[in-house]
Amino acid sequence: MDYFDVVVSLKGIIATRNAADYAVIEKRAHPADIAGALAQHPARDQSLVLGMASPAARAEVFGYLDQDQQVRIAQHLDRRRLAELFLNMSSDERADLYNRLSDDQRDTIMPALAQVEREDIRQLAAYPEKTVGSVMTSDYATLSPGLTAAEAIDELRRVAPDTETIYQAYVIDKGRRLIGVISLRELILADPTARIGDLMKPSPVWISASAPREEAVHLIAKYDLLAVPVINGGNMLVGIVTYDDAMDVEQAETDTDFRKVGAVSELGRGLKEASITLLYRKRVFWLVLLVFGNLFSGAGIAYFEDTILAYVALVFFLPLLVDSGGNAGSQSATLMVRALATGDVVLKDWASMLGRELIVAGLLGATMALAVSGLGLWRGGPEIALVVALSMQIVVIVGSLIGMSLPFVLSRLKMDPATASAPLITSIADATGVVIYFAIATTVLGLPEVGS
Amino acid sequence: MDYFDVVVSLKGIIATRNAADYAVIEKRAHPADIAGALAQHPARDQSLVLGMASPAARAEVFGYLDQDQQVRIAQHLDRRRLAELFLNMSSDERADLYNRLSDDQRDTIMPALAQVEREDIRQLAAYPEKTVGSVMTSDYATLSPGLTAAEAIDELRRVAPDTETIYQAYVIDKGRRLIGVISLRELILADPTARIGDLMKPSPVWISASAPREEAVHLIAKYDLLAVPVINGGNMLVGIVTYDDAMDVEQAETDTDFRKVGAVSELGRGLKEASITLLYRKRVFWLVLLVFGNLFSGAGIAYFEDTILAYVALVFFLPLLVDSGGNAGSQSATLMVRALATGDVVLKDWASMLGRELIVAGLLGATMALAVSGLGLWRGGPEIALVVALSMQIVVIVGSLIGMSLPFVLSRLKMDPATASAPLITSIADATGVVIYFAIATTVLGLPEVGS
The missing domain is CATH 1.25.60.10 (MgtE N-terminal domain-like)
Structure with a gap:
């Protein structure tokens, strides 16, 4: 049906x-x-x-x-x-x-x-929300090491109606401490008289109840587990997280990361079901915040008003330069947010990642500077070309470093790195880009600054 | 260990x-x-x-x-x-x-x-890459409906060494057509003399070998399956996709979507392992492409040079306005890309989503116009305030509609909607934003256009 x-x-x-x-x-x-x-x-x-x-x-x-x-x-x-x-x-x-x-x-x-x-x-x-404890179940099967394989199968048959899975059983000692795991597959293949203590896999993978719930997902995916056993502060077995609950967690986490990268707060439901007022509420905060963030770009421009009036051709390259910094920055941020979320990169990698990002951004900036210098030559002559190429090189490096570092900083402050959204990075990179661009222009073209 | x-x-x-x-x-x-x-x-x-x-x-x-x-x-x-x-x-x-x-x-x-x-x-x-066939395994257990539960358990014990899972067995008729499923849990709880044909769950969930591999992930997650059976064109059982392979697919798909949203092509490995030249290659294409895309913004500005020279205060609001369109657009795009990827929204929903997006964007634009009109008043007087507020309203609506529609268009063209990256949306929204802004300014402030 x-x-x-x-x-x-x-x-x-x-x-x-x-x-x-x-x-x-x-x-x-x-x-x-x-x-x-x-x-x-x-x-x-x-x-x-x-x-x-x-x-x-x-x-x-x-x-x-x-x-x-x-x-x-x-x-x-x-x-x-x-x-x-x-x-x-x-x-x-x-x-x-x-x-x-x-x-x-x-x-x-x-x-x-x-x-x-x-x-x-x-x-x-x-258990607090988003911890392993909040997604685990207490409906799991335990065995004591002294049972035979045949007795263990009978025991699993007996508890089957009340457990989420009987395909993995957890072997515990008298103090409920986890000492091993055994699968039903191993049990039915084993000699029926063999002891669980000899058959079980000792020192199994486990997780603490207070760990973030994504870590349970990582362990299950990495070791291809049906479920990961959960231990409390006293090393006692208190639950398991099953693969199907892990898949739900993964889905929820991915949705959250995506929304944050797009600067939308948690919807709590599908896009199609979300009401118009909900969508408005979840999107308006960041947009309005970014409006005020953008004032810094505006202030930068106001400061260099004389330069603009003298060389209006500079305005031609303004969106290009500030966008390029923002684009390079949101690339780095996206890569870094995802790498931090999957555990591929951890906090202490910051320094080494910074060095690599500096080289990559330097190369990217040089390529883009080359592309744009031709345009500068055509639009405004050799001096403008120099200003634009130099600005591009610096703007891309600065944008990339901001994009790469912000997720680390947020992570360090115990905030979700995914909050380093593309729009946020763009706005920050814009403001710095404007200042870099006009500062270089004013220097190279030799114009008096405002107020001097 | x-x-x-x-x-x-x-x-x-x-x-x-x-x-x-x-x-x-x-x-x-x-x-x-x-x-x-x-x-x-x-x-x-x-x-x-x-x-x-x-x-x-x-x-x-x-x-x-x-x-x-x-x-x-x-x-x-x-x-x-x-x-x-x-x-x-x-x-x-x-x-x-x-x-x-x-x-x-x-x-x-x-x-x-x-x-x-x-x-x-x-x-x-x-089987072509990214189809269900390319991730399925042919190591699964089958049973015929005439076996008793006890015989079925013996059969599963026999095939266990060569199958990925014996926890789900697939019941097939003489033509290898899938007629039911039964779990090992059900088998060991059943009366040993009962027939598989009576015990099995008929008409199980299945998937076609030529379907996209993400669909197997959806089915496994939705129905909490250990594995989903795969059927070929002739309705014959040809394989299964197990939950652990589904989790790997999900991970790979999410990584791909994230990279695309950030305008980075597939890395094929972790960020930490990726070499500097690989990172450069994967990022440079989009960045340079977007440089040339941005020329349209520049051209728009050049066209309205006289307006800028007459009202240099307009430049103050330029980054703000173009960014706001881009930000609203990348929010819509992110939501839409994710909703299309999870199957929450499908192609035929376009028209109804468009209507909703229009209303949401209208409300967002109005809020932002209000926020920015105060700034306009302070910076340039009532006329500038009017220009800026009006532009903001239109720019946000246009940006949102672009952000929302591009993933649909790409999907329609059989391209991955995740290619509608934030940087791409930003660049397109920027170019339209520049033109909208200066066109409104020229109209309201009554300036002659270039060449007239």
Whole structure:
């Protein structure tokens, strides 16, 4: 049953309130498709449809809805229903939902849950946003090293309904410290009487619960893991991050980086769904800020007004020169933001990257100076050509260094380097470009400065 | 054994040529770490170390090296060794390597392989780059619907050494057509005597081998799959794309999009590893192209020289106005490039997106016009204020529309929308901004145009 069929069937089910038809969808369609189709209906109809689902399937479809919708539906559910939903949701999604409920809703739901569930929710919900702890799940399978392979498979079969994956099991000692991992594949290939302690891979890859969540994504991608185990301050195993949650994190991080590079703040949803007022709000801040940033360029120009009046041909090259600095700078910034985000470059590389960038920018500047000097000759004669070529060389080097350094500086200040957006770099490079250009012009062409 | 230990041990092993020490690393370190440490040594030492490895482990480490290094090492291996390596590599990595070997090397290796391997390599290597076929593997597990659950588990155990995953098995009919999927989890939870045909999930998610590879990533992320099955033109199952390969594709696509948005062509490797000449080559093309693109701005300015000489205060606002158009445009372009890349927006949405963008840009322009009119009043009086505010309003709308439309146009022309880079948008928006600004100025301030 493909997505289109689900959309059509769901419309019918909402119209007729026929629960038997829903059972057919539930059996034949993917929960992600049911959630996708459901997302287009109002919250009242959504809770109606979810009421028809079996408890486990309901939690699964609910988990695929976006968080705003989850909260809205939760408001339509009575205490018993909400408690049942909480019980069936995966532990990480449940903790995220809990964090978005009102205090009233939390007070309603918590007493309806067993002690162990309450503890689990409180613990997972306590990790700060964007940490590994905030995306991990506590539904993982553990084994003790003394079990045989056959016993371990039985154990995994027993816990399967309550774990996100049984394909990786984590071997722990009596103090819940992680001592090894073993995959179900290894287990079913092993001699059934062999001990887990001998079969397991010791000293596995792990991550701390307080690390940034992107690091879990890096580890999973680098080592091709199904999940990475998470350790707390006391070296105890407290959760796992699965590959599918890692893919969602990666997607979210990439979206964020892109928006920041484009100087748009987080939309929180798809471009198509975003309302006009949301788009306006998310874009206006940077644009207006950059207007005022640009005043420095203007001030530079005002300062050199006499030079401009004497050589109006200089204005001809103004957009070209300031843009070239900005373009070279946004190239460096883009490369650097991405390299910092993927961990390819780290903070301490700054000095060595600076040296390389200086050489690359020098070569780029020389090439562009050559290209532009011909134009200068044609437009304004040899003196203008000299001014333009010299300015181009310096403007490109300065722009590149700004573009390269700003992401490092932001990173150092514990800010997201992606905030070094192309528009910001352009504006900064513009202001310096204007000053460099007219200062060189005034020097070479020998004009008096304003006020002298 | 962590990465740092591996680096140190490997240096020792290369110095002493002690194969027993390598056996320790092989057992205790992750192949990705061994490959990472190995990458820092010359190809001759790399083949020396790989020669110490057991055949299966060797292929695994080799698979984690980047493709340039794989090709260089392959040149150091004799025919027997290379054939053995080919036999042990996963089918997708093997086909990629095959595509990068010289004709001579291909002719050497192919006769040393069995017929079935040769066929597999030829088939996989034939898919065009960036299609699903080019990233899929043919090492997957199939089951026939008549097997019982217990028989199916035995079958998976049997094929485990040669398949990338046994956690998902694909149920096929006699014509190799995909009729269902079943997970190992479901199999071990099922009644051992139940039939696969009854247990399997019918009509599973699938993808065509000729589809763009990003679509496989979308499906895997959307439906939380371990792997997506791949179908050829005749509806036959021909391979699977696993989640770990999907994560690599996602990473590569994101890097490409970022570089394009920053107007840098594909580096093919990390920023830190890239040589200075490579960086120069990859960046110079766009920068020089944009120099010539910027001539249009210059020409616009030359045309309105008289206006500038009469009102030199106009130059004060020049960088501000042209930048604002470029900034608004690169915001729209960034949002649109990303939305097209993730499939959030498709080509046919152009008209409706245009309408929304017009409204958003109108509001943004009005806000910025208001901000800048105060400056105009202060710098040049009410007439200049009017000119600047009016220009700002129009420049922002035009810039946004260019930024929003260019990715669509490129997409329509079957070019990558990410080529609508911020620098390109800025340059186009600049040229139009200059003309708009001075045309409005000339009209409002009532100056004669050049040549009249």
